[in-house]
Amino acid sequence: MIHDAKLMAELAAETPAAEVPAVLANVSRRAILGGLGAFVLALSLPEHARAEEAKKEAPKFGADGMPHGWRDDPKVFVAIAQDGTVTVTNHRSDMGQGVRTSVAFVVADELEADWDKVKVVQAWGDEERFGNQDTDGSRSLRHFFQHFRHAGAAARLMLREAAAKQWGVPVAEVTAQNHVLTHAKSKRQLGYGEVAAAAAELPVPARESVKLKPASDFRYIGKGKIGLIDNRDITTGKAIYGLDTRLDGMLYALVARPPVYGGKVASFDDTEAKKVPGVVKIFKIDGGQIPSEFMPLGGVAVVAKNTWAAMKGRDALKITWDDGPNAQYDTDAFRQELEKAVRAPGKVVRNQGDVDGAMAKAKKRVTAEYFVPHLVQAPMEPPAAVAWVKDGACEAWACTQGPQAAHDRLVKALKLPADKVKVNVTLLGGGFGRKSKPDYVVEAALCSQAVGGVPVKLTWTREDDIHHGYYHTISVERLEAGLDEKGMPVAWLHRSAAPTIGSIFAPDPKHELPFELGMGLVNTPFNLPNIRLENPEAAAHVRIGWFRSVSNIPHAFAIQSFVAELAHEAGRDPKDYLLDLIGPARTIDPTSIGDVWNHGEDPKLYPIDTGRLRRVIETTANGIGWGRKLAKGRGLGIAGHYSFVTYTSVAAEVEVSDKGQVSVKKVHIAIDCGPQVNPERVRSQMEGAVVMGMGLALTSEITFKDGRAQQNNFDGYEIIRIDASPEVVVHLLPNPDYNAPLGGVGEPGVPPVAPAIANAVFAATGRRVRQLPIRDQLSA
Structure with missing residues (x-):
C-alpha cells in the first residue's frame, strides 16, 4: 500500500508539547535520555548534517525512503546505558506484523548484543529525523534492512574502538561478542555499558569502514527462534494501543458523520443530546468536500466525560442530511x-x-x-486517537500507519506551525491500510480545540468503521x-x-x-x-x-x-x-x-x-x-x-x-x-x-x-x-x-x-x- 498524497495528486493530474504518559513508549529523545538514566551512545545523523539536510530542496528522499545524504549514517537510534541495556528506536508502525522485533533483530545481531538486554521504543512522527515512516507497501525491512545492519555494525565498531583505546591495543585485536568486548592476548574483558560513554565521544565511522557480519555468524537474523519482543506485554494486556491511551482530565468524543460520501449537515437539533448526563459540548465539523483526501468527512461531534455518554448523546441528535452527489449510489x-x-x-x-x-x-x-x-479493512482495533491542543501546540497519540501524514493534516486543520505539532505512534490493533488515513486524528484534534485545551480521545465504533471507511x-x-x-x-x-x-x-x-x-x-x-x-x-x-x-x-x-x-x-x-x-x-x-x-x-x-x-x-x-x-x-x-x-x-x-x-x-x-x-x-x-x-x-x-x-x-x-x-x-x-x-x-x-x-x-x-x-x- 502507498499513501503519499503529494505523489498521488501528481499521478492523478523536538517540539514543545504535552507530557507523554509514562505507560507509552513513544517518547522524545530527551525523554529517552531521562528514562534510561544514562544515555551514553546514540547513533544518528549529526546535528550539523541534519541542519544542512533540512536546507536541501526537493526531492528530499530517495526511492528507498531514506533522506538524501543519510545513507552513510546509522538510521535507527541505538542507545546503550551504563548497565548495558540497548534501546533501539523503531521508526515504522507495528500493527501485528512484528516490525519492532524484526528491526531489533537486525540491529542487535550486527551489534552483537545479548537479546535479553535489548529494548525497543517507538519513534514519534518526524520525517526529517527518521525518513519515510509510512508503514505500507510491505517495504519496512525491504528499504531499511541494510541501513539497520550498518547502524548495529557501526555501533559495534565504536565500542571496539573505545575498548582498544582504553587498553592501548590495536582495534583489530578487540572482538565483540554477546555484549562483551574481549582482548584475547591479555584476556581482558569489558561489558558494553562500561565503554559506551567513551564510544559515544567517537565520530561515527565512515560507511566503507564498517564491516558487516557474514550470514554464517548471524545469531538472530534468519533464525526465527525468538518471539515478539513485546509479546508478554501484548498477551498480558500491558501493551498500549490507540484505544488504551489515557491522559489526566481527558474527555471522550464520537462524531455523527454523513451517511453518504460527499454529504453535509443541512441542520441539526441537539436539544435532547444536551440533556444526556456527561455531555460537555456539541459542535459541527465541516466536511463533505470531494475529493476528501485524508480530512474528516464532517458531521456533528459530541464531547463528553466518558465514551458511553458521548454515544448516547450522539444517538439523541436529530440531524437532517444533505446527501450530496452520491445519494443514488447503488x-x-x-x-x-x-x-x-x-x-x-x-x-x-x-x-x-x-x-x-x-x-x-x-x-x-x-x-x-x-x-x-x-x-x-475492519481492523480489530477501530480508528482511535487522543489529541491535546493547548497553548498554540498540538500533541496526538494515535494508532496510525502514517504519522507524517497525520502531522501534516493536523497542521492544515488547526492552522498551526509545523514545529508545534507532534504525533506519537502507539501499537496498532491491525491496520490493513485503513490507519494510513488520519482523518480520525484530525477529528480528535478538532474536538480538543473546541473544548479549549483539554485532551480528547476520539473513538470510532465498529459501525462507524464500516459505514465511513x-x-x-x-x-x-x-x-x-x-x-x-x-x-x-x-x-x-x-x-x-x-x-x-x-x-x-x-x-x-x-x-x-x-x-x-x-x-x-x-x-x-x-x-x-x-x-x-x-x-x-x-x-x-x-x-x-x-x-x-x-x-x-x-x-x-x-x-x-x-x-x-x-x-x-x-x-x-x-x-x-x-x-x-x-x-x-x-x-x-x-x-x-x-x-x-x-x-x-x-x-x-x-x-x-x-x-x-x-x-x-x-x-x-x-x-x-x-x-x-x-x-x-x-x-x-x-x-x-x-x-x-x-x-x-x-x-x-x-x-x-x-x-x-x-x-x-x-x-x-x-x-x-x-x-x-x-x-x-x-x-x-x-x-x-x-x-x-x-x-x-x-x-x-x-x-x-x-x-x-x-x-x-x-x-x-x-x-x-x-x-x-x-x-x-x-x-x-x-x-x-x-x-x-x-x-x-x-x-x-x-x-x-x-x-x-x-x-x-x-x-x-x-x-x-x-x-x-x-x-x-x-x-x-
Whole structure:
C-alpha cells in the first residue's frame, strides 16, 4: 500500500508539547535520555548534517525512503546505558506484523548484543529525523534492512574502538561478542555499558569502514527462534494501543458523520443530546468536500466525560442530511455500469503484437467476467486517537500507519506551525491500510480545540468503521483469449474497470493509476505472443483507499481463475497449464511490459523472475499432493501471483456439501521474498493472509444502496471465524544471500488465496465461481 498524497495528486493530474504518559513508549529523545538514566551512545545523523539536510530542496528522499545524504549514517537510534541495556528506536508502525522485533533483530545481531538486554521504543512522527515512516507497501525491512545492519555494525565498531583505546591495543585485536568486548592476548574483558560513554565521544565511522557480519555468524537474523519482543506485554494486556491511551482530565468524543460520501449537515437539533448526563459540548465539523483526501468527512461531534455518554448523546441528535452527489449510489446498479464498460474498448495500458488479428484466427475464443465487491479493512482495533491542543501546540497519540501524514493534516486543520505539532505512534490493533488515513486524528484534534485545551480521545465504533471507511475498490474484470489447436492462448485481452484511489486526492480521473495497474495487470508475466490490456473508465462514489494487497486482489482473482478455465477448455491439468503460460525461467524488465511503477523499486534490482514464480507454484502443488484422488465433493485448486516484488502461491483443498456450503480443509502457501529476516513473522503473516483471503473468497462484502453502506457490524460484514480456519502449511523458500534485495511480506500472501479456493470449488463441483464472495452461490 502507498499513501503519499503529494505523489498521488501528481499521478492523478523536538517540539514543545504535552507530557507523554509514562505507560507509552513513544517518547522524545530527551525523554529517552531521562528514562534510561544514562544515555551514553546514540547513533544518528549529526546535528550539523541534519541542519544542512533540512536546507536541501526537493526531492528530499530517495526511492528507498531514506533522506538524501543519510545513507552513510546509522538510521535507527541505538542507545546503550551504563548497565548495558540497548534501546533501539523503531521508526515504522507495528500493527501485528512484528516490525519492532524484526528491526531489533537486525540491529542487535550486527551489534552483537545479548537479546535479553535489548529494548525497543517507538519513534514519534518526524520525517526529517527518521525518513519515510509510512508503514505500507510491505517495504519496512525491504528499504531499511541494510541501513539497520550498518547502524548495529557501526555501533559495534565504536565500542571496539573505545575498548582498544582504553587498553592501548590495536582495534583489530578487540572482538565483540554477546555484549562483551574481549582482548584475547591479555584476556581482558569489558561489558558494553562500561565503554559506551567513551564510544559515544567517537565520530561515527565512515560507511566503507564498517564491516558487516557474514550470514554464517548471524545469531538472530534468519533464525526465527525468538518471539515478539513485546509479546508478554501484548498477551498480558500491558501493551498500549490507540484505544488504551489515557491522559489526566481527558474527555471522550464520537462524531455523527454523513451517511453518504460527499454529504453535509443541512441542520441539526441537539436539544435532547444536551440533556444526556456527561455531555460537555456539541459542535459541527465541516466536511463533505470531494475529493476528501485524508480530512474528516464532517458531521456533528459530541464531547463528553466518558465514551458511553458521548454515544448516547450522539444517538439523541436529530440531524437532517444533505446527501450530496452520491445519494443514488447503488452497488448492484453500478456493477451493471462496470460490466457495460468492460464490454467496450477502453484506455489501452499495454499492447503487444496483434491481438485482434490473432483473435480472429484463433480456433476457439473463451470469455469470462469476474466481480469483486467493495471491502472494508475492519481492523480489530477501530480508528482511535487522543489529541491535546493547548497553548498554540498540538500533541496526538494515535494508532496510525502514517504519522507524517497525520502531522501534516493536523497542521492544515488547526492552522498551526509545523514545529508545534507532534504525533506519537502507539501499537496498532491491525491496520490493513485503513490507519494510513488520519482523518480520525484530525477529528480528535478538532474536538480538543473546541473544548479549549483539554485532551480528547476520539473513538470510532465498529459501525462507524464500516459505514465511513476508505473502501477497497469494486471491480469488474473481463478476459478474453483466443486459443490455438493445442488450447494455448495466441491472443489475450483483459479489461479492468475499477474506481481509483486517486479519486480521493484530485477530481476523479476515472482510470486506475500506474501503481494500481502495476498490481498484477500490466505486469502479467505470461509468455504470450499477443496481449492487450485495457482500463475503461469507472467513477468513484465512495472513499476508495488502500486495503491489504490493494488492486492485486481483483487482478489475481480474475487472471488465475481464467487460467484454470482455459486449462479446462484445453483438457489440461490446471497447474501444468499455468506453468506453461508462465513459460521458461527468465527475467523480465517490468518497464518493458508497461509497468512504470514496479512497486517503487529499481527494475534492475527487481526484475520479474518467472523462475521464482514457477518455483512457488511447484512447491505448493507438491505440498498439497497435487493430482491425488479425492472423495466426492472435494477438489484442489491452485494459483500464483507476483506482488510487492515477492512471489507467492496457494494450493487449496475444499469440500462442498450437498447443500452447497464451502469449507476449506487445507491450504499450502509458499513465499519467495528473498532473504528472510524473521522467518517466524513471515510464517505468521502467511497464515494470517490465508485466513484473510478466505474471508474475501467466502463471506466479506460491502454493498451500498441510496449511497449508504448496508452492513453495520460483523453480523453483516462477515469475516472468517476461528472454527472455519483450515490446516495451513507455510513453505518459506530459502535465500541465504543477505546481500540480495529483500521482497515484501505483509501483503503478497493475500491475492492467490481466493482464486485457489474458487478453482478448487470447480474441481469439486464443476461449477465456476466468477464473483466474490461465494457465500450461498452454490446452494442457490
